[in-house]
Amino acid sequence: MSFDPETTTFLIAGPVRIHPRVLRAMSVPSLNHRGDYFRGLVGEIRELLPVAFGTKGHQLVLSGSGTSGLEAVYSSLLPVGRRCVVVTNGNFGERSAAIAKKFSQEVTTVTAPWGEPLPVEAVRSELEKGDVGALCVVHNETSVGLANDLGALAPAVRRAGALFLVDGISAVAGIPLPIEAWGVDAVVAGSQKGLAAPAGLALVHLSERARSALHPGSYYLDLAAHLAALEKNDTPWTPAVPLFLALREALLLLKEEGLDHRLARTHRLAEATRAAVDALGLELFPDRRFASDTVTAIKNPAGLGDAQLRKTLEKEYNILVQGGQGALVGKIFRIGHMGIADWPDLLVTFAALERILGKAGKLPRPGEALRQIVERMP
Ligand code: PLP
Numbered sequence: 001m002s003f004d005p006e007t008t009t010f011l012i013a014g015p016v017r018i019h020p021r022v023l024r025a026m027s028v029p030s031l032n033h034r035g036d037y038f039r040g041l042v043g044e045i046r047e048l049l050p051v052a053f054g055t056k057g058h059q060l061v062l063s064g065s066g067t068s069g070l071e072a073v074y075s076s077l078l079p080v081g082r083r084c085v086v087v088t089n090g091n092f093g094e095r096s097a098a099i100a101k102k103f104s105q106e107v108t109t110v111t112a113p114w115g116e117p118l119p120v121e122a123v124r125s126e127l128e129k130g131d132v133g134a135l136c137v138v139h140n141e142t143s144v145g146l147a148n149d150l151g152a153l154a155p156a157v158r159r160a161g162a163l164f165l166v167d168g169i170s171a172v173a174g175i176p177l178p179i180e181a182w183g184v185d186a187v188v189a190g191s192q193k194g195l196a197a198p199a200g201l202a203l204v205h206l207s208e209r210a211r212s213a214l215h216p217g218s219y220y221l222d223l224a225a226h227l228a229a230l231e232k233n234d235t236p237w238t239p240a241v242p243l244f245l246a247l248r249e250a251l252l253l254l255k256e257e258g259l260d261h262r263l264a265r266t267h268r269l270a271e272a273t274r275a276a277v278d279a280l281g282l283e284l285f286p287d288r289r290f291a292s293d294t295v296t297a298i299k300n301p302a303g304l305g306d307a308q309l310r311k312t313l314e315k316e317y318n319i320l321v322q323g324g325q326g327a328l329v330g331k332i333f334r335i336g337h338m339g340i341a342d343w344p345d346l347l348v349t350f351a352a353l354e355r356i357l358g359k360a361g362k363l364p365r366p367g368e369a370l371r372q373i374v375e376r377m378p
Helices: 020-026 036-053 066-077 091-103 120-128 154-160 208-213 223-230 241-257 259-279 310-317 343-359 368-376
Strands: 058-063 083-088 107-111 132-138 163-167 186-190 201-206 295-299 332-336
Touching: 020 241, 036 058, 036 186, 036 201, 036 241, 058 066, 058 208, 058 223, 058 241, 066 091, 066 163, 066 186, 066 201, 066 223, 083 091, 083 120, 091 107, 091 132, 107 120, 120 132, 120 154, 132 154, 154 163, 163 208, 201 223, 201 241, 241 259, 259 295, 259 343, 259 368, 310 343, 343 368
Parallel strands: 083 107, 083 132, 132 163, 163 186
Antiparallel strands: 058 201, 186 201, 295 332
Protein backbone atom coordinates (compact mmCIF):
# COMPACT_ATOMS: atom_id res chain seq x y z
CA MET A 1 0.00 0.00 0.00
CA SER A 2 1.39 3.45 -0.77
CA PHE A 3 0.47 6.79 0.73
CA ASP A 4 -3.01 7.91 -0.33
CA PRO A 5 -4.17 11.22 1.16
CA GLU A 6 -7.83 10.31 0.63
CA THR A 7 -7.74 7.19 2.77
CA THR A 8 -4.71 7.61 5.02
CA THR A 9 -4.88 7.13 8.78
CA PHE A 10 -3.85 10.67 9.54
CA LEU A 11 -2.34 11.19 12.98
CA ILE A 12 0.18 13.99 12.70
CA ALA A 13 0.23 16.66 15.40
CA GLY A 14 -1.97 18.94 13.30
CA PRO A 15 -3.40 19.60 10.82
CA VAL A 16 -5.68 16.76 11.82
CA ARG A 17 -8.23 14.68 9.92
CA ILE A 18 -11.25 16.72 8.81
CA HIS A 19 -14.81 15.43 8.96
CA PRO A 20 -16.52 15.11 5.52
CA ARG A 21 -19.24 17.52 6.73
CA VAL A 22 -16.56 20.16 7.28
CA LEU A 23 -14.98 19.46 3.90
CA ARG A 24 -18.32 19.73 2.12
CA ALA A 25 -19.13 23.00 3.88
CA MET A 26 -16.24 24.71 2.05
CA SER A 27 -17.26 23.52 -1.36
CA VAL A 28 -19.58 26.35 -2.38
CA PRO A 29 -19.41 29.14 -4.98
CA SER A 30 -17.74 32.43 -4.02
CA LEU A 31 -19.63 34.52 -1.49
CA ASN A 32 -19.79 38.27 -1.13
CA HIS A 33 -17.91 38.79 2.11
CA ARG A 34 -19.77 42.11 2.58
CA GLY A 35 -23.16 40.54 1.96
CA ASP A 36 -25.89 39.42 4.33
CA TYR A 37 -25.14 35.70 4.02
CA PHE A 38 -21.54 36.11 5.11
CA ARG A 39 -22.48 38.47 7.93
CA GLY A 40 -24.94 35.85 9.12
CA LEU A 41 -22.13 33.29 9.03
CA VAL A 42 -19.83 35.53 11.09
CA GLY A 43 -22.68 36.06 13.56
CA GLU A 44 -23.14 32.29 13.93
CA ILE A 45 -19.42 31.74 14.40
CA ARG A 46 -19.38 34.42 17.12
CA GLU A 47 -22.14 32.58 18.93
CA LEU A 48 -20.27 29.29 18.61
CA LEU A 49 -16.80 30.46 19.68
CA PRO A 50 -17.52 30.07 23.43
CA VAL A 51 -18.07 26.37 22.71
CA ALA A 52 -14.39 26.12 21.75
CA PHE A 53 -12.98 28.25 24.58
CA GLY A 54 -15.36 26.96 27.24
CA THR A 55 -16.28 30.50 28.25
CA LYS A 56 -17.46 33.81 26.84
CA GLY A 57 -15.19 36.75 26.21
CA HIS A 58 -14.04 38.97 23.38
CA GLN A 59 -13.47 36.31 20.77
CA LEU A 60 -12.55 36.57 17.13
CA VAL A 61 -11.24 34.72 14.11
CA LEU A 62 -8.23 35.84 12.08
CA SER A 63 -7.40 34.71 8.55
CA GLY A 64 -3.93 33.30 9.05
CA SER A 65 -2.44 30.24 10.77
CA GLY A 66 -1.96 30.02 14.53
CA THR A 67 1.16 32.17 14.38
CA SER A 68 -0.93 35.08 13.08
CA GLY A 69 -2.95 34.86 16.30
CA LEU A 70 0.20 34.98 18.42
CA GLU A 71 1.55 37.90 16.44
CA ALA A 72 -1.81 39.69 16.80
CA VAL A 73 -1.85 39.18 20.55
CA TYR A 74 1.77 40.11 21.17
CA SER A 75 1.72 43.14 18.87
CA SER A 76 -1.50 44.44 20.43
CA LEU A 77 -0.84 43.54 24.05
CA LEU A 78 2.84 43.42 25.02
CA PRO A 79 3.11 46.43 27.29
CA VAL A 80 5.43 49.18 26.17
CA GLY A 81 8.09 50.05 28.75
CA ARG A 82 7.43 47.05 30.98
CA ARG A 83 9.00 43.62 31.01
CA CYS A 84 7.62 40.62 29.21
CA VAL A 85 8.49 37.13 30.45
CA VAL A 86 8.33 34.21 28.00
CA VAL A 87 8.61 30.60 29.16
CA THR A 88 10.25 28.06 26.84
CA ASN A 89 10.60 24.29 27.06
CA GLY A 90 10.27 23.36 23.40
CA ASN A 91 10.18 24.65 19.87
CA PHE A 92 6.99 26.68 20.17
CA GLY A 93 8.03 28.39 23.39
CA GLU A 94 11.17 29.48 21.56
CA ARG A 95 9.04 30.73 18.69
CA SER A 96 6.87 32.70 21.12
CA ALA A 97 10.02 34.35 22.45
CA ALA A 98 11.11 35.21 18.91
CA ILE A 99 7.72 36.80 18.15
CA ALA A 100 7.65 38.66 21.47
CA LYS A 101 11.09 40.15 20.74
CA LYS A 102 9.66 41.77 17.60
CA PHE A 103 7.21 43.76 19.72
CA SER A 104 8.94 44.30 23.05
CA GLN A 105 12.40 45.58 23.89
CA GLU A 106 12.30 43.95 27.30
CA VAL A 107 11.82 40.21 26.90
CA THR A 108 13.16 37.84 29.56
CA THR A 109 13.05 34.15 28.73
CA VAL A 110 12.79 31.50 31.43
CA THR A 111 13.96 28.27 29.91
CA ALA A 112 13.85 24.55 30.64
CA PRO A 113 15.34 21.93 28.32
CA TRP A 114 13.00 20.61 25.63
CA GLY A 115 10.60 18.07 27.12
CA GLU A 116 11.18 19.02 30.76
CA PRO A 117 8.36 20.47 32.85
CA LEU A 118 7.66 24.14 33.14
CA PRO A 119 10.23 25.72 35.52
CA VAL A 120 7.51 26.96 37.86
CA GLU A 121 9.81 28.29 40.61
CA ALA A 122 12.02 30.16 38.15
CA VAL A 123 8.97 31.77 36.53
CA ARG A 124 7.58 32.75 39.94
CA SER A 125 10.81 34.38 41.01
CA GLU A 126 11.06 36.24 37.70
CA LEU A 127 7.54 37.56 38.24
CA GLU A 128 8.38 38.58 41.80
CA LYS A 129 11.25 40.77 40.60
CA GLY A 130 8.51 43.17 39.51
CA ASP A 131 7.64 45.35 36.54
CA VAL A 132 6.37 42.42 34.47
CA GLY A 133 3.59 43.53 32.12
CA ALA A 134 2.94 40.16 30.46
CA LEU A 135 3.71 36.47 30.81
CA CYS A 136 3.66 34.45 27.57
CA VAL A 137 3.48 30.68 27.78
CA VAL A 138 2.59 27.71 25.58
CA HIS A 139 -0.13 25.52 27.07
CA ASN A 140 0.67 22.42 25.05
CA GLU A 141 4.24 22.17 23.75
CA THR A 142 3.47 20.23 20.57
CA SER A 143 7.13 19.73 19.68
CA VAL A 144 7.78 17.51 22.70
CA GLY A 145 4.29 16.24 23.59
CA LEU A 146 4.14 18.05 26.91
CA ALA A 147 1.29 19.95 28.58
CA ASN A 148 2.50 22.85 30.70
CA ASP A 149 0.91 23.18 34.13
CA LEU A 150 -0.44 26.71 33.75
CA GLY A 151 -2.56 26.37 36.89
CA ALA A 152 0.67 26.33 38.93
CA LEU A 153 1.62 29.72 37.51
CA ALA A 154 -1.76 31.41 37.75
CA PRO A 155 -1.57 32.81 41.33
CA ALA A 156 1.89 34.30 40.73
CA VAL A 157 0.77 35.91 37.46
CA ARG A 158 -2.20 37.43 39.27
CA ARG A 159 -0.02 38.73 42.11
CA ALA A 160 2.34 40.32 39.60
CA GLY A 161 -0.60 42.02 37.86
CA ALA A 162 0.78 40.80 34.52
CA LEU A 163 -1.30 39.90 31.47
CA PHE A 164 -1.46 36.11 31.13
CA LEU A 165 -1.06 35.33 27.41
CA VAL A 166 -1.42 31.70 26.37
CA ASP A 167 -0.49 29.91 23.15
CA GLY A 168 -3.30 27.36 23.17
CA ILE A 169 -2.80 26.38 19.54
CA SER A 170 -2.59 22.63 20.10
CA ALA A 171 -4.50 22.66 23.39
CA VAL A 172 -7.87 24.33 22.79
CA ALA A 173 -10.64 21.69 22.54
CA GLY A 174 -8.07 19.05 23.57
CA ILE A 175 -6.83 19.92 27.06
CA PRO A 176 -8.90 21.67 29.75
CA LEU A 177 -8.07 25.36 30.17
CA PRO A 178 -10.16 27.02 32.90
CA ILE A 179 -9.71 30.51 31.50
CA GLU A 180 -11.68 32.31 34.21
CA ALA A 181 -10.34 30.35 37.17
CA TRP A 182 -6.73 30.88 36.11
CA GLY A 183 -7.27 34.50 35.10
CA VAL A 184 -6.02 33.96 31.54
CA ASP A 185 -6.16 37.16 29.47
CA ALA A 186 -5.56 35.89 25.95
CA VAL A 187 -5.71 32.48 24.35
CA VAL A 188 -4.79 31.67 20.76
CA ALA A 189 -6.14 28.53 19.07
CA GLY A 190 -5.33 27.12 15.64
CA SER A 191 -8.17 25.89 13.43
CA GLN A 192 -6.21 22.79 12.35
CA LYS A 193 -5.75 21.17 15.76
CA GLY A 194 -8.40 20.29 18.37
CA LEU A 195 -11.15 21.96 16.37
CA ALA A 196 -10.50 19.69 13.37
CA ALA A 197 -11.06 22.45 10.82
CA PRO A 198 -8.70 23.13 7.92
CA ALA A 199 -5.45 24.99 8.58
CA GLY A 200 -5.40 28.74 8.04
CA LEU A 201 -7.42 30.38 10.82
CA ALA A 202 -6.44 31.59 14.27
CA LEU A 203 -9.07 31.93 16.98
CA VAL A 204 -8.41 34.44 19.74
CA HIS A 205 -10.05 34.84 23.16
CA LEU A 206 -9.47 38.06 25.12
CA SER A 207 -10.50 38.94 28.66
CA GLU A 208 -12.10 42.26 29.50
CA ARG A 209 -8.77 43.41 30.92
CA ALA A 210 -6.95 42.46 27.71
CA ARG A 211 -9.53 44.22 25.61
CA SER A 212 -8.99 47.47 27.46
CA ALA A 213 -5.20 47.09 27.20
CA LEU A 214 -5.15 46.74 23.38
CA HIS A 215 -2.85 49.13 21.55
CA PRO A 216 -2.04 49.41 17.85
CA GLY A 217 1.00 47.33 16.89
CA SER A 218 0.20 45.75 13.55
CA TYR A 219 -1.99 46.91 10.69
CA TYR A 220 -3.36 43.60 9.36
CA LEU A 221 -3.54 41.96 12.77
CA ASP A 222 -4.74 44.94 14.79
CA LEU A 223 -7.05 43.25 17.29
CA ALA A 224 -8.96 46.46 18.05
CA ALA A 225 -9.79 46.81 14.34
CA HIS A 226 -10.92 43.19 14.19
CA LEU A 227 -13.12 43.57 17.27
CA ALA A 228 -14.64 46.80 15.96
CA ALA A 229 -15.56 45.10 12.65
CA LEU A 230 -16.93 42.10 14.49
CA GLU A 231 -19.48 44.28 16.30
CA LYS A 232 -21.14 44.47 12.85
CA ASN A 233 -20.50 40.80 12.07
CA ASP A 234 -17.82 41.98 9.70
CA THR A 235 -14.07 41.56 9.18
CA PRO A 236 -11.72 44.47 8.48
CA TRP A 237 -10.13 42.84 5.42
CA THR A 238 -11.20 40.15 2.97
CA PRO A 239 -11.44 37.02 5.12
CA ALA A 240 -10.60 33.44 4.10
CA VAL A 241 -14.26 32.83 3.18
CA PRO A 242 -14.15 29.03 2.59
CA LEU A 243 -12.31 28.51 5.86
CA PHE A 244 -14.95 30.47 7.75
CA LEU A 245 -17.58 28.14 6.24
CA ALA A 246 -15.56 25.14 7.34
CA LEU A 247 -15.03 26.58 10.81
CA ARG A 248 -18.76 27.02 11.38
CA GLU A 249 -19.31 23.34 10.59
CA ALA A 250 -16.38 22.22 12.75
CA LEU A 251 -17.73 24.30 15.65
CA LEU A 252 -21.18 22.80 15.15
CA LEU A 253 -19.64 19.33 15.32
CA LEU A 254 -17.89 20.31 18.53
CA LYS A 255 -21.14 21.67 19.95
CA GLU A 256 -22.94 18.45 19.05
CA GLU A 257 -20.25 16.38 20.76
CA GLY A 258 -19.91 18.86 23.66
CA LEU A 259 -16.60 20.37 24.76
CA ASP A 260 -16.47 18.28 27.94
CA HIS A 261 -17.02 15.11 25.98
CA ARG A 262 -14.35 16.03 23.43
CA LEU A 263 -11.87 16.76 26.23
CA ALA A 264 -12.70 13.51 28.01
CA ARG A 265 -12.48 11.48 24.79
CA THR A 266 -9.14 13.07 23.91
CA HIS A 267 -7.85 12.23 27.39
CA ARG A 268 -8.99 8.64 27.06
CA LEU A 269 -7.32 8.27 23.67
CA ALA A 270 -4.13 9.73 25.14
CA GLU A 271 -4.18 7.29 28.07
CA ALA A 272 -4.67 4.40 25.70
CA THR A 273 -1.82 5.65 23.51
CA ARG A 274 0.53 5.91 26.48
CA ALA A 275 -0.41 2.43 27.71
CA ALA A 276 0.15 1.02 24.23
CA VAL A 277 3.54 2.75 23.99
CA ASP A 278 4.56 1.09 27.28
CA ALA A 279 3.33 -2.26 26.02
CA LEU A 280 5.51 -1.93 22.92
CA GLY A 281 8.49 -1.46 25.21
CA LEU A 282 8.95 2.12 23.95
CA GLU A 283 9.54 5.24 26.02
CA LEU A 284 7.69 8.56 26.13
CA PHE A 285 9.93 11.54 25.35
CA PRO A 286 8.61 14.09 27.90
CA ASP A 287 8.31 13.78 31.65
CA ARG A 288 5.41 11.35 31.96
CA ARG A 289 3.59 13.39 34.62
CA PHE A 290 3.04 16.13 32.07
CA ALA A 291 2.52 14.04 28.93
CA SER A 292 0.16 15.83 26.56
CA ASP A 293 -3.35 14.58 25.86
CA THR A 294 -3.34 15.88 22.28
CA VAL A 295 0.03 14.60 21.06
CA THR A 296 2.20 11.75 22.31
CA ALA A 297 5.94 12.06 21.69
CA ILE A 298 7.82 8.75 21.72
CA LYS A 299 11.54 8.01 21.58
CA ASN A 300 12.56 6.02 18.52
CA PRO A 301 13.69 2.57 19.64
CA ALA A 302 17.44 1.94 19.38
CA GLY A 303 18.33 0.78 15.90
CA LEU A 304 15.02 1.85 14.34
CA GLY A 305 15.22 5.34 12.90
CA ASP A 306 12.66 7.33 10.95
CA ALA A 307 13.34 5.36 7.78
CA GLN A 308 12.42 2.05 9.42
CA LEU A 309 9.57 3.26 11.59
CA ARG A 310 7.75 6.32 10.35
CA LYS A 311 8.47 5.77 6.68
CA THR A 312 7.36 2.14 6.90
CA LEU A 313 4.12 3.22 8.56
CA GLU A 314 3.56 5.59 5.65
CA LYS A 315 4.69 3.38 2.77
CA GLU A 316 3.45 -0.03 3.87
CA TYR A 317 0.38 0.88 5.91
CA ASN A 318 -0.74 4.32 4.69
CA ILE A 319 -0.46 5.71 8.23
CA LEU A 320 0.94 9.17 8.87
CA VAL A 321 2.49 10.11 12.18
CA GLN A 322 4.96 12.93 12.71
CA GLY A 323 8.70 13.12 13.27
CA GLY A 324 10.64 15.30 15.69
CA GLN A 325 11.60 18.94 15.24
CA GLY A 326 14.96 20.66 15.57
CA ALA A 327 17.48 18.55 17.51
CA LEU A 328 14.84 15.82 17.88
CA VAL A 329 14.66 14.98 14.16
CA GLY A 330 15.16 11.21 13.84
CA LYS A 331 15.11 10.79 17.63
CA ILE A 332 11.38 10.87 18.36
CA PHE A 333 8.09 10.41 16.56
CA ARG A 334 4.78 11.97 17.50
CA ILE A 335 1.22 10.68 17.32
CA GLY A 336 -1.54 13.29 17.31
CA HIS A 337 -4.85 12.17 18.83
CA MET A 338 -6.94 15.31 18.97
CA GLY A 339 -9.95 16.65 17.08
CA ILE A 340 -11.97 13.82 15.58
CA ALA A 341 -9.22 11.19 15.93
CA ASP A 342 -10.80 8.05 17.37
CA TRP A 343 -10.28 4.45 18.47
CA PRO A 344 -10.01 2.90 14.99
CA ASP A 345 -7.09 5.27 14.26
CA LEU A 346 -5.22 4.02 17.32
CA LEU A 347 -5.99 0.36 16.65
CA VAL A 348 -4.69 0.50 13.07
CA THR A 349 -1.60 2.50 14.05
CA PHE A 350 -0.58 0.26 16.93
CA ALA A 351 -1.32 -2.90 14.96
CA ALA A 352 1.15 -1.65 12.33
CA LEU A 353 3.69 -0.63 15.00
CA GLU A 354 3.43 -4.12 16.53
CA ARG A 355 4.12 -5.64 13.13
CA ILE A 356 7.10 -3.39 12.39
CA LEU A 357 8.67 -3.96 15.81
CA GLY A 358 7.86 -7.68 15.66
CA LYS A 359 9.63 -8.07 12.32
CA ALA A 360 12.64 -6.23 13.77
CA GLY A 361 12.67 -8.62 16.74
CA LYS A 362 11.90 -5.78 19.14
CA LEU A 363 8.39 -6.58 20.36
CA PRO A 364 8.45 -7.78 23.97
CA ARG A 365 4.79 -8.81 24.30
CA PRO A 366 2.97 -9.43 21.00
CA GLY A 367 -0.65 -8.28 21.03
CA GLU A 368 -0.24 -6.40 24.31
CA ALA A 369 -0.40 -2.88 22.86
CA LEU A 370 -3.69 -3.65 21.13
CA ARG A 371 -5.05 -5.24 24.30
CA GLN A 372 -4.19 -2.09 26.24
CA ILE A 373 -6.14 0.01 23.76
CA VAL A 374 -9.14 -2.32 23.59
CA GLU A 375 -9.37 -2.34 27.39
CA ARG A 376 -9.68 1.42 27.42
CA MET A 377 -12.32 1.66 24.73
CA PRO A 378 -15.78 2.80 25.86
N1 PLP B 1 2.28 27.01 18.79
C1 PLP B 1 2.03 25.71 18.94
C2 PLP B 1 1.91 25.14 20.33
C3 PLP B 1 1.87 24.88 17.82
O1 PLP B 1 1.60 23.58 17.97
C4 PLP B 1 1.98 25.44 16.52
C5 PLP B 1 1.87 24.59 15.34
O2 PLP B 1 1.99 23.39 15.38
C6 PLP B 1 2.24 26.81 16.42
C7 PLP B 1 2.39 27.57 17.57
C8 PLP B 1 2.34 27.46 15.09
O3 PLP B 1 1.07 27.46 14.49
P1 PLP B 1 0.86 27.61 12.94
O4 PLP B 1 1.79 26.64 12.28
O5 PLP B 1 -0.60 27.27 12.76
O6 PLP B 1 1.15 29.00 12.57
